[in-house]
Amino acid sequence: MSVTHPGGVQDLTPLWAGEGFPADVRTALQTTTDVATHSTPVVVARRVSPGARALLSESGVSWADEAGALELTAGTIFIRTPGNPSDARMTPPQRFTAAAGAMAEILLQRAAEGDQRVPTVAELADAVGASRGAASRALTFFDMQGWTSNLGPQRGPTARRELTERGAMLDAWGAWHAAGDDTVVHAHAVIRDADVWLSDVVARHWPAGAWAATGLVGLERRAPFATTTNPIDVYLDATAYDDDLDALLQVAGLTRTDSGIRVRILRGDRYVLRQASTTSTDSPYPLVSDVRLYGDLLRRGGVRADEFAMHLREIRIGF
Structure with a gap:
């Protein structure tokens, strides 16, 4: 031109x-x-x-x-x-359900790792603990949004989907996740170094596979940018959270508090912790996936939430 x-x-x-x-x-x-x-x-x-x-x-x-x-x-x-500034906290899609949000998170993390293929309905349903009907409806929703598309025949053994608009899906999922609520306990402890405390105290006393760090401490491990890791955000498996929380707080030297919060213990879904177990080789303790970390930074990152999340997105996710 x-x-x-x-x-x-x-x-x-x-x-x-x-x-x-x-x-x-x-x-x-x-x-x-x-x-x-x-x-x-x-x-x-x-x-x-x-x-x-x-x-x-x-x-x-x-x-x-x-x-x-x-x-x-x-x-x-x-x-x-300057154009119209992008807003990661745009109005989330109205039809995101818990199952669709979980499935989107899994697809986005797969894409961040270089695989844009969409697993079968049965595989996704099993991965997030949803019914096949809920998984099928979520995939239909993704198709309608233009995020995924069918390649080849609509049905049969050779039918398959791919994630074709990963950036748009991440925008929408991030906005939906950021607007969500937490089930959380606030706690206090004297912690001089977050890494040392997580690797020497929590990893020693909490069951393996039942917890994973996220938030600012995760950003510091994956894409250093923030000037603080306070508060420390940790997911705890829903069963352990419901049945053993007080005992786990005690062995980690944590005391419940409404002020001077140093640690936030978040009730975590099983699929979140499953993903953490395969994406935390860059840390001496388990970290959530990059996509979950992105959403968590938007949700709890404080006044610089968007800045932190975009930095991670550029450095680690790439779309």
Whole structure:
């Protein structure tokens, strides 16, 4: 395409960068060698993230996105407009159910690990502890939103789905999760180092597979950014939470409190802890999956919640 201005005509060559995260932009920038010498490359995406904007600015490359944001430098032309700022806390879809939210979380984590295939209804139902009917309805909802699509025949042994709009699903799931409520106990203890306490005290006295850390301490392990890990957020398996909470608090040196909160013990679903067991190799203690951590940062990250969550999304999730 070309832009006419008082100084003449400037050719622009768009370079598609998909979701607009740094990894997408780096891939798009690899194609700049194909741009004619007289043309200006412009990276375009659905929504250019803050980290991607910084990368493009450092590289001196123009960009634009579907939200109306634009930074264009071409010859004597310089245009900058912020567009409509994205809001991770947008109104969540009305039809997200607990089962659909759990299934979306699993699909998003699989996508973050490079697998966009959607498991069968039976496999997803088993993974989240839902009925096959609930799982089937959730998949139909995902299809209707345009997040997933059928590949090949609608039915039969060769029928399968893929997650085709992972960024849009993550936006919607994050907003839904952020708006949810917790079943939580607030506690206090003298803890000088969160990592030491979790690995030397909690891991020693709490049953393996029944708990996992999340929140700011998880961000510090996965994508260091925050200046504090207080409070420490820990999921505890629902059965242990209901039956053994007081005993587990005692062995961890925790006292219930309404002020001076140092630790939040959250009642956790089994599937959340199952995912934590396969995604915590980067920590001496179990951490929730990246997608759950993203949602938890939006939900409990404090005044910088959106900033923390976006940092994790750029560094670890990538869409």
